[in-house]
Amino acid sequence: xxxxxxxxxxxxxxxxxxxxxxxxxxxxxxxxxxxxxxxxxxxxxxxxxxxxxxxxxxxxxxxxxxxxxxxxxxxxxxxxxxxxxxxxxxxxxxxxxxxxxxxxxxxxxxxxxxxxxxxxxxxxxxxxxxxxxxxxxxxxxxxxxxxxxxxxxxxxxxxxxxxxxxxxxxxxxxxxxxxxxxxxxxxxxxxxxxxxxxxxxxxxxxxxxxxxxxxxxxxxxxxxxxxxxxxxxxxxxxxxxxxxxxxxxxxxxxxxxxxxxxxxxxxxxxxxxxxxxxxxxxxxxxxxxxxxxxxxxxxxxxxxxxxxxxxxxxxxxxxxxxxxxxxxxxxxxxxxxxxxxxxxxxxxxxxxxxxxxxxxxxxxxxxxxxxxxxxxxxxxxxxxxxxxxxxxxxxxxxxxxxxxxxxxxxxxxxxxxxxxxxxxxxxxxxxxxxxxxxxxxxxxxxxxxxxxxxxxxxxxxxxxxxxxxxxxxxxxxxxxxxxxxxxxxxxxxxxxxxxxxxxxxxxxxxxxxxxxxxxxxxxxxxxxxxxxxxxxxxxxx
Amino acid sequence: xxxxxxxxxxxxxxxxxxxxxxxxxxxxxxxxxxxxxxxxxxxxxxxxxxxxxxxxxxxxxxxxxxxxxxxxxxxxxxxxxxxxxxxxxxxxxxxxxxxxxxxxxxxxxxxxxxxxxxxxxxxxxxxxxxxxxxxxxxxxxxxxxxxxxxxxxxxxxxxxxxxxxxxxxxxxxxxxxxxxxxxxxxxxxxxxxxxxxxxxxxxxxxxxxxxxxxxxxxxxxxxxxxxxxxxxxxxxxxxxxxxxxxxxxxxxxxxxxxxxxxxxxxxxxxxxxxxxxxxxxxxxxxxxxxxxxxxxxxxxxxxxxxxxxxxxxxxxxxxxxxxxxxxxxxxxxxxxxxxxxxxxxxxxxxxxx
Numbered sequence: 001x002x003x004x005x006x007x008x009x010x011x012x013x014x015x016x017x018x019x020x021x022x023x024x025x026x027x028x029x030x031x032x033x034x035x036x037x038x039x040x041x042x043x044x045x046x047x048x049x050x051x052x053x054x055x056x057x058x059x060x061x062x063x064x065x066x067x068x069x070x071x072x073x074x075x076x077x078x079x080x081x082x083x084x085x086x087x088x089x090x091x092x093x094x095x096x097x098x099x100x101x102x103x104x105x106x107x108x109x110x111x112x113x114x115x116x117x118x119x120x121x122x123x124x125x126x127x128x129x130x131x132x133x134x135x136x137x138x139x140x141x142x143x144x145x146x147x148x149x150x151x152x153x154x155x156x157x158x159x160x161x162x163x164x165x166x167x168x169x170x171x172x173x174x175x176x177x178x179x180x181x182x183x184x185x186x187x188x189x190x191x192x193x194x195x196x197x198x199x200x201x202x203x204x205x206x207x208x209x210x211x212x213x214x215x216x217x218x219x220x221x222x223x224x225x226x227x228x229x230x231x232x233x234x235x236x237x238x239x240x241x242x243x244x245x246x247x248x249x250x251x252x253x254x255x256x257x258x259x260x261x262x263x264x265x266x267x268x269x270x271x272x273x274x275x276x277x278x279x280x281x282x283x284x285x286x287x288x289x290x291x292x293x294x295x296x297x298x299x300x301x302x303x304x305x306x307x308x309x310x311x312x313x314x315x316x317x318x319x320x321x322x323x324x325x326x327x328x329x330x331x332x333x334x335x336x337x338x339x340x341x342x343x344x345x346x347x348x349x350x351x352x353x354x355x356x357x358x359x360x361x362x363x364x365x366x367x368x369x370x371x372x373x374x375x376x377x378x379x380x381x382x383x384x385x386x387x388x389x390x391x392x393x394x395x396x397x398x399x400x401x402x403x404x405x406x407x408x409x410x411x412x413x414x415x416x417x418x419x420x421x422x423x424x425x426x427x428x429x430x431x432x433x434x435x436x437x438x439x440x441x442x443x444x445x446x447x448x449x450x451x452x453x454x455x456x457x458x459x460x461x462x463x464x465x466x467x468x469x470x471x472x473x474x475x476x477x478x479x480x481x482x483x484x485x486x487x488x489x490x491x492x493x494x495x496x497x498x499x500x501x502x503x504x505x506x507x508x509x510x511x512x513x514x515x516x517x518x519x520x521x522x523x524x525x526x527x528x529x530x531x532x533x534x535x536x537x538x539x540x541x
Numbered sequence: 542x543x544x545x546x547x548x549x550x551x552x553x554x555x556x557x558x559x560x561x562x563x564x565x566x567x568x569x570x571x572x573x574x575x576x577x578x579x580x581x582x583x584x585x586x587x588x589x590x591x592x593x594x595x596x597x598x599x600x601x602x603x604x605x606x607x608x609x610x611x612x613x614x615x616x617x618x619x620x621x622x623x624x625x626x627x628x629x630x631x632x633x634x635x636x637x638x639x640x641x642x643x644x645x646x647x648x649x650x651x652x653x654x655x656x657x658x659x660x661x662x663x664x665x666x667x668x669x670x671x672x673x674x675x676x677x678x679x680x681x682x683x684x685x686x687x688x689x690x691x692x693x694x695x696x697x698x699x700x701x702x703x704x705x706x707x708x709x710x711x712x713x714x715x716x717x718x719x720x721x722x723x724x725x726x727x728x729x730x731x732x733x734x735x736x737x738x739x740x741x742x743x744x745x746x747x748x749x750x751x752x753x754x755x756x757x758x759x760x761x762x763x764x765x766x767x768x769x770x771x772x773x774x775x776x777x778x779x780x781x782x783x784x785x786x787x788x789x790x791x792x793x794x795x796x797x798x799x800x801x802x803x804x805x806x807x808x809x810x811x812x813x814x815x816x817x818x819x820x821x822x823x824x825x826x827x828x829x830x831x832x833x834x835x836x837x838x839x840x841x842x843x844x845x846x847x848x849x850x851x852x853x854x855x856x857x858x859x860x861x862x863x864x865x866x867x868x869x870x871x872x873x874x875x876x877x878x879x880x881x882x883x884x885x886x887x888x889x890x891x892x893x894x
Contacts, residue, residue, distance in 0.1 A: 046691050047648060184692075191683070239678025242692065262675040264696040345724050357856060364850040368843040375839045413858050414794070421722055421798045424843060428805045428836040435832040464754040464808045468801035468832070470748035474741040475797065480574065481734060481790035488794055492801075 001283050013506035016498075017395055020402025027405045032487070033086055035358040037351030038478030041085040042482075043102060046342040048080045048354075053338045058083055058336045064101050067330030078482050090348050099344055101327060104180055106336040110159075111176040111214050112289075117162045120336050122155025124307075128327055132310055135321040142203065143321035146312045147328055153307070160305040163294050172289035174205045176214045177311055179284050179331055185243040186263070187212075187219040187232065187280050188254055193270075194221045200274035203314055203409045206286045208277055215281040222250060226257065226454055238262045245280045272316060285313040286327060361416050368420070369393060372427055380434070388510040389430045394424050396503045400495045414488035422495020425468060426503060433457040433508050437515050450516065454508045461504060465496045545821035550883045558882035563770060564872075568778035571662060573726070574789035575630060575724075577738065578729030579609075580639075584628040585709065586719035593627055598699040600629065600713055604705065608632040629709075633725070637698060640669040656683040657706045666690035673697035698725070707736075738793050745797055749804070756808075765884045769876040773803045776872025777865045786864055795862040799869035802840055806833040806877045814885050822889045826882045833877060841870050 004010055033040060049057060058077040065073045066086060073087040084100070087097060108120035127133065130148045138144040151159060166173040189197075212219045218237055219247040221229055246254055248269075258265045271279035287310075295303040311328065315321035348497035349357075373390045380386060400419050404411055436457040437450065474480075475489035556562065596610045609631040633641075634882050647662035663686040667677050676691045680686045702723050710716065721813075726734075753763040774796055786792065813829040814822055844866040851859035 005723050024700075046695070047688075048652070130716065172793075241676050242674075242689070259675045261675050264674050264693075264700075308678065340647075343693065343698070346722075347724070351702060356854075360716045360850065360856055361855040361859070364847050364854075364856075367850060368846045371842045371846045375842045376835075379835045413856075417794065417798065417859070417862050418846070424840050425805065427800070427839055427843075431836050431839065432805075432809060432832060435835070438859075456812070456816070459756075460805075460809050460812045463753070463812070464805045467749050467755070467804045467808065471745045471797045471801050473748060474744040475794065477744070478741045479736050480741050480793070483721055485790060485794050488798075492798070507660045 003476065004191065004509060009505040009509050013395065013502055016362065016399055016502050020399050023402045024398070025407040028409040029401055029405050030408060031347055031358065032410040032415070033354070034329055034412040035350050035354045035513045036088060037090050037354040038088040039090055039346055039348040040103060041099065042345045043083040044342045044344070045081045046340045047281055056082060057337050057339065060106065060279045060337050061085060061102060063334035064330050065098070067333060068098060068101070068338060070327065076424050076483070082482065084482060090350050095346065095348060097323070099346060101330060102343055105333060105340045106331040106334060107180050108332060108336070109178045109181055111178065113161050113166070113173060114214050114216060115162065117159050118151065119191045120332060123149050123150050123332055126333050129331070135318055135325060137188055137318065138314065141316055143315050143318045144312055145315065145321045145325035148308065149332065151307050154265050154491050156305050156307045160295070160303055163289050164300060165294055165296060167291045167294045167296050168290055170291065172291065172294055172298040174286050174288045176211070176283060177285040178215065179283050180282055181215060182243065182245065182282060184241050185245050186237055186241045187217055187277070188222050188246040188250060188258070189276060190247050190249055191221050191223045193276055194250065194500050197275055201278065204273065204278070204286050205288050206273070211277050211281060211283065215283065215503060217281055222254065234261055236259070247276055255414060272320060273314065285311045289311060309311035318351050339407055357413070361413070365420065370539060384514050385434060388507060388514065389427060389434070392430060392507045393427050396423050396426050396432055396495065396499055399498045399502060400491060403498065404491065409487065409490065412487055415484055418491030419495060421492045422499060425465070425496060426499040429461045429464065429499065429504055430507050432460050433504070434511055437511055450512050454512070457508070461500060465500045468496055471494050526527040545588045545824055546810055546826045546844065546882060546886060550823070550886055552884045553879040557772060557875060560875065561775065564772070564775035564779040567782050567833035568569045568775050570782045571778050574787035576726050576790055577731055577788055578632065579724045579726045580630060580632045581723060583705070583721065583723050585629070585721045587627065587713065587715055587851055588719050589715070591713045591715065596712060600631070600708070601709055604634065606631045606634060609836045621631060633841045634701060636669060636672070637701065640666050640694055640697065644668065644694050647687045647690055651687045659683050660686055660695065663687045663690040667693050670694065670697045673700045727788060734790070738790070742793065742797070745800070749800070757811060759815065761888050762811050762885055765881050766804060766811060768877045769807050769873070769881040770800045770804055772880065773799060773869045774875040777869035780868035784864070789861060790857045791861045792865050796869065798862070799866050802866070803873035803876070806836055806873060807881050809833050810877060811885060814889060822886055827884060829879055837870060837874055841867065844870065861862065
C-alpha cells in the first residue's frame with residue numbers, strides 16, 4: 001500500500017483532490033438559477049442592432065440592474081437583437097419592478113413652455129452623496145424625493161436661455177420632466193375624470209390643461225360620445241399617432257370606435273397621485289422655476305448659467321418615493337437605449353423549487369453511482385475491483401466541482417448533465433483498463449508487461465476522449481441555444497480532461513496494484529468468460 | 542459462450558441495414574420542441590382546480606391555431622390550497638407568423654438600402670395585421686414605415702394575448718389567474734436555433750471523423766465508427782418519435798453526449814481488432830464484446846436510474862436527456878456488435894486475402 005502512495009500518479013490525484021476540496025470549501029460553488037432560484041430575462045429588441053448599439057444597450061441594461069443593487073446579476077448581449085439578464089431575485093414585486101425598468105427606453109425630456117430644453121444626454125452627473133439627495137416626509141401623507149443633478153455646459157446654456165425672465169413676481173413658469181413621453185399617441189379622457197384632474201394635480205404645480213399643452217400630446221375629453229370634430233381630428237391624427245390611451249372607465253365604449261378608425265387602444269390606470277393625465281403623459285416631475293434660476297433682475301448678458309439643478313417629486317408613501325427616486329436616478333444615469341425594447345420574456349425559478357431540483361439531482365446522481373457499483377460488482381465479483389472504479393468516479397466528481405469553483409462557473413442542470421457525462425465516460429474507461437489488465441493467461445500470446453497493457457488501454461482512452469471532446473466543441477463554438485448549453489459542453493470537456501490526465505492514470509496504478517497482489521497470492525481474478533471456459537474444460541475432461 | 546463471430550458473421554449486417562432504413566423513416570417524424578419550431582407556450586397558474594377537457598379544441602377553433610396541446614400540471618411542491626397550473630402550447634398563429642416574417646424582411650430590405658421593397662413589405666405587414674390593429678396610415682418615410690410595422694406587430698401580439706387570456710378565463714370559469722405568462726419563440730428564432738443545432742451536429746460529426754481518422758490512420762474502420770454513431774443517433778430519434786419526446790436543445794445535447802459514450806465501444810472494438818495480434822480476429826472481436834457490453838450495461842443502468850428518478854420528481858429536462866441516452870445506448874449494442882464488428886472483420890479478412 002505504501003508503494004502505491006509513493007507513486008507520483010497517485011500523489012497527483014490525491015493532491016488534486018485536496019486542492020479541489022479546499023477550493024470547494026473556501027471558494028464555494030456558485031449554483032445557477034436552476035438550483036438557487038432566480039430569474040432569467042430575455043430582452044428582445046424591437047429592431048436588429050449594430051454591434052455598437054448592442055454594446056450601448058448591454059451597458060444601459062447593466063447600469064439599470066446594478067442601480068437596483070441586485071446581487072449576482074449577469075448581462076449578456078446575444079446576437080443582434082437579444083440581451084439576456086440573469087439574477088437571483090425571484091420576488092414577483094421586485095421582478096415586476098425590474099421588468100418595468102428594463103422595458104423603458106429611458107428617453108428623458110425636460111420641457112419648458114412647450115419646448116424641449118434638454119434631454120437625457122444633457123445630464124452630466126448625478127450626485128447621490130449630496131445632502132439634497134433622498135426622500136423626506138413633507139406632510140402626514142406626502143413624501144418628497146429630491147434628486148440633484150448637473151447639466152453639461154450646452155444643456156445648461158439652453159436651460160438658462162429658456163428660463164431667463166420667466167417669472168412674474170414670485171410666480172414662475174414650471175418645467176416638466178417626462179420619461180418616454182408617448183408622442184405617438186392620443187389620450188382619451190372622460191369628462192368626469194377631467195373635471196377632477198386639477199384637484200389631483202394641485203400638489204404638482206400644474207393644471208390639467210397646462211400639463212396637456214406642455215406634454216404636446218393630443219388629448220380628447222370624452223363627453224359620452226365623439227362629436228364630429230373629434231372624429232375628424234382622430235381620423236387625421238391616426239397616421240402619426242397610432243396609439244390611443246384611454247381611461248379604464250371608457251373600456252369597451254370607445255374601443256370599437258377607435259379600433260375602426262385604426263387606433264391601437266390601450267388602457268392606462270391613473271397614477272398614484274390620482275391624476276390620470278400624469279400617468280398617461282408619463283410625467284415624472286413638474287418643478288417651478290425660482291426668480292433666482294430665472295435670473296430675474298439680471299441683464300441677459302450677465303445672466304448666471306446654472307449647471308446644478310434639482311428634480312423633486314411627491315409620493316404618498318415613503319416606499320413609493322424611494323422607488324420613484326431610484327427609477328429616476330437609474331434611468332438618468334444609465335441613459336437611454338438606442339433601440340426600444342419589443343418584449344421581455346422572463347422565467348423564474350423559486351429558491352424552494354431550485355432547492356428541490358438540487359436535492360433530486362443529487363439523489364439521482366448518488367443512486368446512479370450505486371447502480372454502477374452494483375453492475376460492476378456483478379461483472380467482476382470482486383469488491384476490491386469495484387471499489388476503486390466507483391471511488392475514482394466519485395473523486396472525479398469532486399475534481400470537476402473543484403474546477404467549477406476555480407473558474408467560478410455556476411452549476412445549472414446542463415452542467416450537472418456534463419458531470420454525469422464525464423463520470424460515465426470515466427467509468428467506461430476504467431472498465432477498459434481493468435479488462436486489459438485481466439486478460440492474461442487466457443490468451444497466452446497476449447504477453448507484455450503490465451505497463452504495456454496499460455499503454456494499450458490508454459490508446460483507446462485517448463482516442464475515445466478526443467472523440468468526445470470533438471463532439472462537444474461545436475456546442476461552444478456555435479453557442480447553441482443562446483449559450484445555455486455552453487456550461488454542459490465546458491464541464492464535459494473539463495471532466496474528460498481531468499479524467500484522462502489525473503483520474504485514469506491513478507486508477508491504472510490502483511488496478512495494477514490490486515490485480516498483481518491478488519493475482520499472485522489469492523489466486524488471480526477471473527472474468528466470467530474465463531470461468532466459463534474453465535467449466536467447459538472440466539466438462540470436456 | 543460460443544464465439545458469435547466464428548461463423549457467417551456477414552449475415553448480421555442485414556439487421557443494421559433494415560434498422561437504418563426503418564429508423565431514418567421514423568426519425569424524420571420527430572416533433573420539434575417549442576424552442577426549435579417557434580411557437581407559444583402559455584403557462585397559467587390558477588387559484589383553484591379546473592377541468593381542462595376540450596380546452597385544446599376550443600382554443601383551436603376560436604383562434605384558428607394549430608397543434609394546440611394542453612397539459613395540466615400539479616403543483617410540483619404540492620403547495621397548500623387547491624391550485625393548479627396549465628401549460629398550453631401551440632404553433633405560432635399563422636397570421637402573426639406571416640406578419641413577423643414580412644416585418645423582418647422589411648427591416649432587412651431597409652438595412653440593405655432597398656427602400657421600395659422595404660416600404661412594400663412594411664405595408665404588407667400592416668395590412669396583414671389589420672384585423673388586430675385596424676387600418677393604419679402608413680408613413681411616407683421608409684424608416685418610419687418599418688418602425689410602424691414593428692409597432693403594429695407588437696400591438697397585435699399584445700392584443701392576441703389579451704384576447705387569449707380572456708377566452709381562457711371564460712372557458713375555465715376563473716375570474717382572475719394567479720399568474721399567466723406567454724413565452725413565444727418566433728418561428729424565425731426557432732428556425733435559427735434549428736439551423737444552429739444542425740450546424741453543431743454536422744460539425745461535431747466532421748470533427749469526430751477527423752479525430753478518429755487521426756488515431757487509426759485507416760479510412761474504412763474510421764468510417765465504420767462514424768456510421769455506427771449515426772445509427773445510434775437515428776435510433777434515438779426514432780425512439781423519441783415513438784414515445785413522443787420532442788427535439789429540443791436539451792435532447793440535442795443528449796444526442797451528442799450519447800455519441801460520446803457510444804464511440805467508446807466502437808473504438809475499443811477497432812483497437813482490439815486492428816492493433817492486436819494475439820488470437821484470431823473473431824476471437825479478438827468476441828473479447829472486445831465482453832468489455833464493451835460491461836461498459837454499455839453500466840451506463841445503461843445508470844441512465845435508467847436517472848430516467849426513473851427524474852420522471853418521478855418531474856425534472857423534465859433530465860428525463861429528456863436520460864431518455865435519449867437510453868435509446869441511443871440500446872441502439873449502440875446493435876450498431877457496434879452487429880454492424881461495426883462484422884464490417885471490421887470483413888475488412889480484416891479482405892485485407893489479408
